[in-house]
Amino acid sequence: MASTVFILNPMAGNGRAERVWETFRDDILRTMPDASCMRTDGPGHAGDIACEAVAGGATRLIAVGGDGTVSEVLEGVMRSPPALRHAAALACLPAGSGCDLARHLAYPKDRQGLLDLIAGGQRRLVDVGRVRYTRPDGSERERHFINIAAFGVAGDVARHIQRKGKALGGRFSYALASARVLLGARAKTLRLYADGRDLSGRYHMGVLANTSSMGGGMLIAPGALDDDGALDLVLVSDMSRLRLLWNLPRIYNGTHLNEDGVSLRRVRSLKVKSDETVYLNIDGEADGMLPASFEVLPRAVAVLAPVA
Numbered sequence: 001m002a003s004t005v006f007i008l009n010p011m012a013g014n015g016r017a018e019r020v021w022e023t024f025r026d027d028i029l030r031t032m033p034d035a036s037c038m039r040t041d042g043p044g045h046a047g048d049i050a051c052e053a054v055a056g057g058a059t060r061l062i063a064v065g066g067d068g069t070v071s072e073v074l075e076g077v078m079r080s081p082p083a084l085r086h087a088a089a090l091a092c093l094p095a096g097s098g099c100d101l102a103r104h105l106a107y108p109k110d111r112q113g114l115l116d117l118i119a120g121g122q123r124r125l126v127d128v129g130r131v132r133y134t135r136p137d138g139s140e141r142e143r144h145f146i147n148i149a150a151f152g153v154a155g156d157v158a159r160h161i162q163r164k165g166k167a168l169g170g171r172f173s174y175a176l177a178s179a180r181v182l183l184g185a186r187a188k189t190l191r192l193y194a195d196g197r198d199l200s201g202r203y204h205m206g207v208l209a210n211t212s213s214m215g216g217g218m219l220i221a222p223g224a225l226d227d228d229g230a231l232d233l234v235l236v237s238d239m240s241r242l243r244l245l246w247n248l249p250r251i252y253n254g255t256h257l258n259e260d261g262v263s264l265r266r267v268r269s270l271k272v273k274s275d276e277t278v279y280l281n282i283d284g285e286a287d288g289m290l291p292a293s294f295e296v297l298p299r300a301v302a303v304l305a306p307v308a
Helices: 012-031 045-055 067-078 082-087 100-104 111-120 153-164 170-183 241-252
Strands: 004-008 036-039 060-065 089-094 122-134 140-145 148-152 188-194 201-209 231-237 262-267 269-273 279-282 285-305
Touching (some): 004 045, 012 060, 012 089, 012 111, 045 082, 060 067, 067 089, 067 100, 082 285, 089 100, 148 153, 148 285, 153 201, 153 285, 170 241, 201 269
Parallel strands (some): 004 036, 004 060, 060 089, 089 285
Antiparallel strands (some): 122 140, 122 285, 188 201, 188 269, 201 231, 231 262, 269 285
């Protein structure tokens, strides 16, 4: 197994990932002649490739795609024994519709800067979120996230995107889907316990953020630190649809946190239940529903970041 493995999701970004890889391939192989590229052939395959690569001694795993591809690669890394997991650094060649991890880590936007980062970026440990949740058939599942896990409106938006796709690109598709969902939004009664503290009430949405943005640039938790051993919990309480729509643009610069009914606190664990159907959004993907429990795993995985 090569020490640097690129994991390409050819479907990411409506085929953009394949085109991006083709433009970078020759320079990458010239800079890192021992690198290899593995293409995924369906959902979950990126995780299998990542797990096999880590077992084979790979020290860099580069997801070529968007946050969904990164999340699948993360899942494969987290299935690996801790000693091997910590020896492999996760990075991405941004080519999908969201790319919020690259945005949070301040990846360079120029070609040479990305090549330099992949070849010689700073390796550092970051936190990972773990969520145990319910599937539509009533069974339980566990998975991990590196950006966000959310419930309520954010879950409805992810389901809308899953059905309609991202023909307008990540940022605009998420913005349009959010506006459409908010037009019919209704707060749900949730039994919510953050680090054992009872925060139960009626909420439109809850987001557990390990990084600062979601949905292709929505600055949901502008002060989020990815290595502080906590998740930023953003809760949106019951409010009118008009107020929700009015404040939607503010989420792109983080000023939504100044709005009455929007709160932020740092937590290590969260348990949420509801007698109503409430869907989840895990790293931008529609996956499961409440009840669910969330927790942070401090400094559980290494990433490549720009040299400070």
